[in-house]
Every structure is written in C-alpha cells, then in structure tokens.
Amino acid sequence: MVDAARHPRIDVRTYTEVEKVEGFVGNFNVTLREKAKYVLADRCNGCGDCAQACPIEVPNYFEMNLAPRKAVYVPMSQSVPLIYTIDLDACIHCYKCVDACGPLEAIDFSQEDKVVEEEIGAIVVATGFSHFDPSVMEEYGYGVYPNVITSMEMERLNNSAGPTAGNLIRPSDHTNPQKLAFINCVGSRDKRYVQSCSNFCCMYSIKNAVLLKQMNPDVDITIYYIDIRTPSKGYEEFYDRAREMGIHFIQGRPSLITEDEQTHNLFVHSEDIALGRVIEREYDMIMLNQAAIPQPDQGHMSSVLNVAQSPGGWFMEYHPKLRPMDSPTDGIFFAGACQGPKDIPSSVAQGSAASSRASRILHSEKWEIEPTVAVVWPDRCSATTRGKACGICAKVCPYGAINIFDPETPAEVVTAKCHGCGACVAECPEDAITQLHFTDAQILAQMRAVLADEPEKKILAFRCHWCSYGGADLAGTSHFEYTANERGLRVMCSARMDTDFIYEAYRLGAGAVLYSGCHPQDCHYITGQLIGAKRANRLKKIFDRMEMTKGRFRVEWVSAAEGDKYARVLNEMQEVLDNIPPEELKAEIEKLKPQMSKRLRKFPGVPGVQEAMDYSDTLVDAIIHQKETA
Amino acid sequence: MSHATNTQTFADEVKAIPGGEHLELCYSCGTCVSKCMIQQKLEPDYNPRRLLRMVMMDMRQEAFTSPTTWMCSECDLCYSACPQEIHISQVIAAVKQLAVEAGYQSPLTPVEVNEDLCSGCGICVMVCPYEAPSLFEKEVNGEMDRLSQVDTNKCMGCGICVAACPLGAISREGVSNQEITDQLPIQSTQPPKLVTFICDWSLRESADIDILESYPADLVKVIHIPCTGRIDPQHAMMALDSGAEAVLVCGCKSGECHFKRGNYVATCKMNLLDTMLSQFNFPNKHIRFVQIGTQERGRIRHEIDAMLAEIGVLEVTQ
Numbered sequence: 043m044v045d046a047a048r049h050p051r052i053d054v055r056t057y058t059e060v061e062k063v064e065g066f067v068g069n070f071n072v073t074l075r076e077k078a079k080y081v082l083a084d085r086c087n088g089c090g091d092c093a094q095a096c097p098i099e100v101p102n103y104f105e106m107n108l109a110p111r112k113a114v115y116v117p118m119s120q121s122v123p124l125i126y127t128i129d130l131d132a133c134i135h136c137y138k139c140v141d142a143c144g145p146l147e148a149i150d151f152s153q154e155d156k157v158v159e160e161e162i163g164a165i166v167v168a169t170g171f172s173h174f175d176p177s178v179m180e181e182y183g184y185g186v187y188p189n190v191i192t193s194m195e196m197e198r199l200n201n202s203a204g205p206t207a208g209n210l211i212r213p214s215d216h217t218n219p220q221k222l223a224f225i226n227c228v229g230s231r232d233k234r235y236v237q238s239c240s241n242f243c244c245m246y247s248i249k250n251a252v253l254l255k256q257m258n259p260d261v262d263i264t265i266y267y268i269d270i271r272t273p274s275k276g277y278e279e280f281y282d283r284a285r286e287m288g289i290h291f292i293q294g295r296p297s298l299i300t301e302d303e304q305t306h307n308l309f310v311h312s313e314d315i316a317l318g319r320v321i322e323r324e325y326d327m328i329m330l331n332q333a334a335i336p337q338p339d340q341g342h343m344s345s346v347l348n349v350a351q352s353p354g355g356w357f358m359e360y361h362p363k364l365r366p367m368d369s370p371t372d373g374i375f376f377a378g379a380c381q382g383p384k385d386i387p388s389s390v391a392q393g394s395a396a397s398s399r400a401s402r403i404l405h406s407e408k409w410e411i412e413p414t415v416a417v418v419w420p421d422r423c424s425a426t427t428r429g430k431a432c433g434i435c436a437k438v439c440p441y442g443a444i445n446i447f448d449p450e451t452p453a454e455v456v457t458a459k460c461h462g463c464g465a466c467v468a469e470c471p472e473d474a475i476t477q478l479h480f481t482d483a484q485i486l487a488q489m490r491a492v493l494a495d496e497p498e499k500k501i502l503a504f505r506c507h508w509c510s511y512g513g514a515d516l517a518g519t520s521h522f523e524y525t526a527n528e529r530g531l532r533v534m535c536s537a538r539m540d541t542d543f544i545y546e547a548y549r550l551g552a553g554a555v556l557y558s559g560c561h562p563q564d565c566h567y568i569t570g571q572l573i574g575a576k577r578a579n580r581l582k583k584i585f586d587r588m589e590m591t592k593g594r595f596r597v598e599w600v601s602a603a604e605g606d607k608y609a610r611v612l613n614e615m616q617e618v619l620d621n622i623p624p625e626e627l628k629a630e631i632e633k634l635k636p637q638m639s640k641r642l643r644k645f646p647g648v649p650g651v652q653e654a655m656d657y658s659d660t661l662v663d664a665i666i667h668q669k670e671t672a
Numbered sequence: 673m674s675h676a677t678n679t680q681t682f683a684d685e686v687k688a689i690p691g692g693e694h695l696e697l698c699y700s701c702g703t704c705v706s707k708c709m710i711q712q713k714l715e716p717d718y719n720p721r722r723l724l725r726m727v728m729m730d731m732r733q734e735a736f737t738s739p740t741t742w743m744c745s746e747c748d749l750c751y752s753a754c755p756q757e758i759h760i761s762q763v764i765a766a767v768k769q770l771a772v773e774a775g776y777q778s779p780l781t782p783v784e785v786n787e788d789l790c791s792g793c794g795i796c797v798m799v800c801p802y803e804a805p806s807l808f809e810k811e812v813n814g815e816m817d818r819l820s821q822v823d824t825n826k827c828m829g830c831g832i833c834v835a836a837c838p839l840g841a842i843s844r845e846g847v848s849n850q851e852i853t854d855q856l857p858i859q860s861t862q863p864p865k866l867v868t869f870i871c872d873w874s875l876r877e878s879a880d881i882d883i884l885e886s887y888p889a890d891l892v893k894v895i896h897i898p899c900t901g902r903i904d905p906q907h908a909m910m911a912l913d914s915g916a917e918a919v920l921v922c923g924c925k926s927g928e929c930h931f932k933r934g935n936y937v938a939t940c941k942m943n944l945l946d947t948m949l950s951q952f953n954f955p956n957k958h959i960r961f962v963q964i965g966t967q968e969r970g971r972i973r974h975e976i977d978a979m980l981a982e983i984g985v986l987e988v989t990q
Binding site (some may be wrong): 180181183227231232233234268269293294295296297298299300301302303309311312313314315318319320321322 | 699700701702703704705706707711712716719721722753755756757876877878879966967968969970
C-alpha cells in the first residue's frame with residue numbers, strides 16, 4: 043500500500059466518494075467528492091499530537107467498536123496516506139488540536155468538500171463486503187450475552203496491535219477463556235437471512251482455531267459446522283492439521299445458546315450428527331462466524347456505475363465462468379468480494395485479472411467491440427417525422443447507450459457503449475433503429491425460408507444467443523429427442539424478438555411459435571430479458587383475445603444447462619399441434635391472418651424488408667418447385 | 673430418452689400431501705433435533721432429521737415405526753428455527769397420515785372417555801389442539817345420546833381435555849384428577865409452604881430441574897404435569913386449602929407451548945381464577961402463573977425465591 047501511494051503514476055484518493063460516472067470505455071467522466079478532512083494533506087506529517095490533545099472519544103469502527111478513537115483520527119495506524127481526519131459529528135470545536143499541531147498549522151476548519159471531475163480510461167471496483175448482524179438471531183444471544191462475540195471481534199482482541207494488545211479476554215470478567223467455540227454459518231445458508239454460502243468462513247474459523255491453539259495449546263476449541271468446505275489447494279490438508287492439533291469439530295448447527303447468570307458461561311445446544319444425539323456443552327466464550335453480505339450502499343454504487351446486481355445483491359459479472367472480473371459495461375471491472383464472497387487467493391487472482399483487463403484498455407489505441415450494434419435511421423425517428431422524439435429507445439437500453447439531447451434531434455447510439463442486445467430495435471415504434479447483422483430484413487428472410495413449405499406443421503423457435511440457443515444445443519449434443527418440426531432462429535437476446543416477427547410468423551401460417559430466452563437473473567444484457575418478457579406477456583394477452591388455441595404461442599425461459607427442458611417444451615408444443623385436427627388448424631390460421639396483416643401494415647416500409655420479401659419469395663418458389671418436380 | 677418409471681416413491685407420496693413439499697430442501701444441519709426437547713426428555717431415538725432422511729431414502733417401514741412419526745406434538749419450535757424453512761411438523765404429519773392409512777397405530781397412551789359420565793357437551797372438542805375428540809350419536813337405554821369419542825392416533829396425551837371436562841369424564845393414566853390430587857398435601861400435618869405445578873417442557877435444561885429438586889420437600893412441593901393446560905384451578909385452590917401458603921404454576925413462554933396452545937388455555941384459566949379471587953376479597957392470594965422461555969436458564973430459581981419471599985419464608989433457604 044505504501045509502495046502504491048509513493049508510485050509516481052498511482053494517485054491514491056482516500057475519503058473520496060464516486061458521485062457520478064458518465065461516458066464509456068476509455069472515456070469515462072467521473073465526478074468525485076473529496077470530503078473535507080479539515081486537515082491539510084500537504085502539511086500533516088501524521089505525528090498524532092492532535093489526537094493526543096483531543097478530549098473526545100468515540101467508538102473505533104476499525105477495532106469493531108471495542109476501543110475508542112478520538113474525534114481527530116486515522117482509521118488505523120497503517121493508514122495510507124497517514125493524514126489525520128476530523129470527525130465533525132463528534133468534534134466539540136475546542137481547538138486543542140490546533141494548539142497541539144503548533145507551527146505545522148495543518149488543521150483547517152474552513153475546509154470544504156471538493157467536487158472534481160476526472161477523465162478515466164477504465165474502472166476497477168473493489169468495494170469489498172460487509173457483515174451480517176447476528177443480533178437478529180435471538181437464539182444465539184449476540185448483544186445479550188456478553189461472552190458471545192463475532193469472530194471479527196475476536197480477531198481484534200487477539201491482535202497484538204488491538205485494544206488488549208493481543209491478550210484474548212472474555213468481555214464479562216476479563217479472564218482468559220479456556221473453552222472456546224466457533225459457530226459457522228451464522229446467518230448464511232439460511233433462507234430467512236442470507237441464502238448463500240459465504241465461501242471463506244470454514245477456512246476462516248479453522249485458521250482462527252489453529253492460531254489460538256498455537257498460542258495456547260491448553261485451550262479447548264470446538265467448531266460447530268453444517269458442512270466443512272475446503273475446496274482449494276492445501277485447504278483439506280490444513281483441516282487435517284487442525285484436527286490433529288486437537289481442535290474438536292462437531293457437525294450440527296446449534297439451535298440455542300443459554301447463559302449461566304452467575305458465571306456468564308455459555309451452553310450450546312446442538313445435535314451431534316455423527317452420534318444422532320442432542321448435546322449441551324459449556325463454553326467460556328463463543329465466536330460467531332457471520333455471513334458475508336454486500337456493502338449497505340452496494341445498490342447506490344450499482345446505479346452510479348450502471349452495473350447490475352445479482353440476486354444476492356453482489357455486483358453482477360459479465361459471465362459467471364468465463365468473465366468473472368468483467369462487468370457487463372465495457373471498461374468497468376470487479377476485484378474481490380464486491381462481486382461475490384471470496385477468500386484472499388481468489389480475490390488476489392481476480393484483482394490481478396481485473397487490472398490486466400484494465401491496462402489492456404489503457405494501452406489500446408482502438409477498442410474493438412462486437413459488430414452487432416444498433417444504428418439509427420435519423421430520417422425515420424419521430425424526432426424528424428413528428429418533431430418530437432418519443433425516447434422509448436433510450437428508456438429501454440440497459441446500458442444507457444442512447445442519447446436524446448433534445449426532442450427535435452433524432453436519437454443517437456453511442457456505439458462504444460452499445461452491446462447489441464437489440465432491445466431498442468424491437469421496441470422502436472417507428473422502426474427507426476436496426477441492428478447490424480440482425481436486421482429485420484435478414485431475420486424475415488430466414489423466417490420465410492423455414493416456413494416456406496407446410497408452415498402449419500412447423501414450430502418456429504426464437505432462441506436467444508446466450509441461453510436458450512445453448513439449451514437447444516445441449517438438447518442436441520445430449521441426444522434428447524424432440525420434434526423434428528422445430529425450426530430455430532437465433533437472435534442475440536429475447537429483447538430483440540420483435541412483435542412484428544411473431545405476427546409475421548403467424549401470417550406466414552406457422553403452426554406454433556416459441557419465444558425463449560434466459561432466466562431473468564441470467565440475462566447477458568443486464569435487463570434485456572425483462573424487456574423481452576414484458577413484450578412476450580403482452581403478446582400472450584393479444585393472442586388470447588384473438589382466441590388463438592392455447593399453446594400455439596409459448597414463452598419459456600431456458601438456460602444453456604436446460605437441454606432437457608428445451609426438448610420437453612418442444613415436445614409439449616408438438617403435442618398441442620397434434621391435438622388440433624388439421625382442417626381446424628388451417629381454418630384458425632386463415633381466420634387470424636387478416637388480423638396479423640393489419641398489425642403488420644407498417645412492416646414492409648422498413649428499409650430492406652420489401653426487398654428481402656421479394657427475394658425470399660423467389661427462394662420459396664424455388665423450394666416448392668424443387669419439391670414438386672421431385 | 674426418458675428413464676422415468678411410474679412407481680411412486682415414498683418421498684413422492686409424502687410430498688404430495690400439503691406440508692410435505694419442501695422435504696428435499698433439508699441439508700441435515702440438525703437444528704430441529706436440538707431445538708426439540710423430545711429426545712432429551714422422552715425418547716432417545718426421537719430425531720426429525722433422521723425421519724426426513726428415511727423418507728428421502730424410501731425407508732417406509734422404518735419411518736412408520738419410528739417414534740418421531742408418532743411423538744411430534746407440532747409445537748413448531750423447529751419450524752421457526754429451520755434455516756431452510758421446512759415445515760418439519762407438517763412433513764412428519766404427512767408421514768403419520770400415510771402410516772395411519774397403512775394401518776399403523778400410535779403407541780402413545782390416549783385419554784379415555786367414561787361414557788357413563790359424558791354429557792356430550794363438546795367442550796373437549798373445543799379445547800383439544802389436535803382435533804382428537806369428536807361427538808357421536810349412540811343409543812343408550814333405548815334413547816339416542818350424544819357422546820364424545822377420541823381418535824387414538826390423534827391424541828397426544830396433553831390432558832387439556834381432562835382439565836376442561838366439567839364432569840370429569842375424561843382421564844388418562846398418569847394425569848387423571850385422582851393422581852394429581854393424591855400428590856397434594858391434603859390432611860398433611862406439615863404442609864409445604866409452596867406448591868409448584870410445573871410443566872415438564874418449560875424447563876429445558878437439566879440444570880433447571882436440579883434447581884427445582886434442590887428445595888426441601890417440606891418447603892416446596894413439586895407436582896409435574898404434562899402441560900399447564902392440564903391445570904384445573906381447583907387444584908390450586910385445593911393446595912391452598914390443604915395448608916400451603918402459595919401456589920406457583922409454571923409453563924412455557926407463549927408461542928413455545930409443547931402442545932400448541934396449552935399455555936394459552938392455562939393463561940385464560942389463571943386470569944379467571946385471579947379475577948374471581950379478587951371479587952371474593954380472598955385474603956392470601958398467593959397464586960401466580962409464570963411462563964419461562966427456552967433461553968431463560970435459571971429463571972425458575974428467581975420465581976420460586978420470589979414466591980417464598982412473598983410469603984415471608986425466604987430466609988429459610990439462605
């Protein structure tokens with residue numbers, strides 16, 4: 043850290059908040075609020091005389107509130123840079139610090155927050171995690187029984203620089219505890235609090251137990267656990283070592299802790315699963331390993347950075363396996379537990395990966411993006427045709443890549459920000475936006491080709507590139523049999539599945555249409571699936587009103603791992619078609635065709651569509667001709 | 673390419689019964705086993721975690737004969753403690769339902785109705801937390817009469833109905849009126865100062881039971897009852913009548929009753945008794961009802977000492 047602070051090309055800004063992030067990869071415009079420290083950074087030498095003179099004491103957050111700090115303080119003695127800060131909420135303005143500082147004159151109460159703007163090429167987010175508050179779990183008595191503490195508090199008590207200078211004492215009577223217990227999974231793996239596993243607590247409690255046992259081999263240490271998870275290199279060996287040292291491991295989640303009111307000793311009630319018996323054991327002190335949870339302001343940060351959050355509240359990565367350090371927004375990267383709870387080796391690995399990703403941007407003259415970006419035809423935009431931009435495209439874009447500066451100027455796509463989901467293309471009521479390589483005309487040509495012959499027998503499946511296409515692929519490679527009448531069409535995201543395509547499919551006489559994409563939490567384009575899902579539900583209602591047979595239009599979210607589901611859905615759709623007598627199906631298709639055409643009246647006006655139709659008609663004729671001659 | 677067969681597993685059958693659905697979420701942490709007091713107090717083989725496992729492993733016969741299936745009184749202490757939010761008592765109830773359908777019978781001793789005394793008033797039907805009693809028509813001496821009958825597979829033996837029956841027509845071995853009154857110091861030359869009626873479930877820890885037993889018998893007389901719902905206010909009055917100076921009724925905290933709502937029934941009764949005694953200007957009204965929670969280790973000592981202090985005999989203990 044000191045090295046980083048001294049590095050000529052590293053600028054460390056502490057006590058600074060990110061207020062706004064604008065721009066795009068390589069060209070971010072970041073607004074920072076440098077909060078007033080009331081101590082001049084260029085004059086303070088970190089001597090600490092001011093803190094000695096300060097008469098105010100408040101709980102020290104760094105010491106888990108087990109020790110006091112002054113109103114003028116550094117968070118910890120290793121702080122970088124070593125510059126004192128005055129906590130104005132606690133300060134009584136006695137100015138003793140000013141006197142103590144003397145000729146340095148480093149203290150300046152007139153200082154104000156400074157808002158600065160910086161041009162930034164790439165951003166690495168490493169905001170860490172927070173802890174679950176175990177006092178909400180009444181059964182463990184944290185906050186009620188003095189000798190129930192958290193492992194983090196134990197770490198401070200056991201730290202030679204901590205409030206007790208490394209003398210581990212129990213809070214009730216300041217004696218050294220002889221019988222200790224750690225309880226794992228406090229709040230984690232619990233549907234009522236934090237559903238996920240906190241990843242590192244097993245190793246963390248073993249580490250603490252070994253540490254305490256090494257310092258004093260006579261102490262009796264027990265670890266209560268549900269499962270011990272030691273999945274990395276050398277971890278299982280460490281677990282073996284802990285058992286060989288005589289640390290007890292009891293499989294069984296404690297249901298209750300009671301306290302003896304005289305001795306303040308604690309009684310842990312749990313089942314010993316190996317024995318199948320309920321046991322009650324007495325301890326001097328108990329340490330709770332709380333669940334790791336996202337930072338309390340993670341939601342705020344995610345809106346500032348425009349990156350999504352996973353269901354647990356952690357920042358969402360671009361891809362859980364292949365790009366865990368990338369955010370869905372180009373140029374923003376994650377390091378460490380802000381993306382999900384992880385231990386030190388994983389955090390270091392992810393941090394290194396993130397910084398190397400970031401430096402790739404800083405050392406590039408040009409930045410390559412996917413070619414499937416959205417492009418606006420300015421002459422078709424309502425800003426041009428009606429003098430007022432509707433703004434729907436800007437509203438649906440998950441990346442904020444569309445700018446509408448004023449209502450009379452056509453929408454503008456910031457190409458570097460566009461990821462090519464196609465949401466704006468499908469949503470634009472004027473058909474004024476197109477997606478390169480997935481133009482309406484191209485998709486239409488494919489549809490007409492697959493529905494050329496006996497369309498009423500076909501099931502047209504719209505698949506998203508990332509999930510349901512993978513699901514279909516898996517169904518194939520796993521040899522899950524499904525109907526041969528399925529015809530798949532790939533688009534990048536369910537958000538690109540335009541209502542026009544679905545109407546056109548039925549107008550061409552398709553037997554059934556499947557609208558498929560990712561599960562909401564898996565969407566590759568942050569909120570693309572939500573846009574697609576909303577549209578699909580609207581379509582469902584429309585088709586219900588048209589009295590279309592139930593099951594001819596189906597919406598299913600299929601992940602890339604759900605090949606079986608994809609096959610099952612298709613087979614069920616085939617069953618629906620099989621159950622309609624062919625004449626009835628044909629009659630229904632014919633009956634609905636005029637309604638579909640009515641909804642498609644503007645469609646041929648889209649650039650390229652008429653040409654595509656004409657061209658594909660010649661292909662279709664050729665196909666039918668070939669069939670007839672054969 | 674389907675491997676599915678039509679045979680339904682035991683787990684499928686349990687999951688098909690409402691309440692049994694979330695069975696497979698169990699990751700065997702053992703919280704339910706230690707939260708429940710049955711294993712410590714009654715039956716060492718009682719283990720809800722293992723019953724769930726037996727269901728998952730298709731061990732039908734073992735599950736039907738397991739004490740867990742029959743002894744769970746649906747107090748739901750485990751439900752509120754389960755990190756997977758499995759409604760364990762409902763899963764057990766589903767297993768029990770299948771066991772009853774398969775012809776198995778509860779090994780517990782149920783209450784018995786004396787049909788000569790029963791008037792068919794239906795109070796037992798109202799108070800029972802388990803819907804065990806029901807009324808039926810029977811011809812007695814040529815006339816149709818309404819009588820109560822008890823479903824032996826549903827009865828958990830709490831004794832709430834025994835206390836509630838105005839005619840004393842219901843009894844159960846171990847908790848009959850006679851057996852409780854026999855323990856009262858009637859006609860004793862040296863009656864104890866304090867009579868304590870204690871629900872066996874309200875004291876979780878053996879240390880608390882030790883406290884209870886540490887008082888000399890001529891000072892504190894302890895009468896064990898299965899649930900405070902079993903308390904008949906007459907018992908308290910009889911205790912005072914026989915010379916005791918105070919009565920302490922001790923039950924579980926509200927929401928923690930082993931028999932769902934026995935402590936609620938007791939609260940109502942004790943409050944009524946209190947009101948009644950106030951209206952009579954009863955001179956020495958040393959009757960108290962306390963509710964002890966599972967985490968309140970050692971509270972029983974304070975409650976007994978407070979009672980003894982109230983009647984001015986605390987110095988005897990010190």
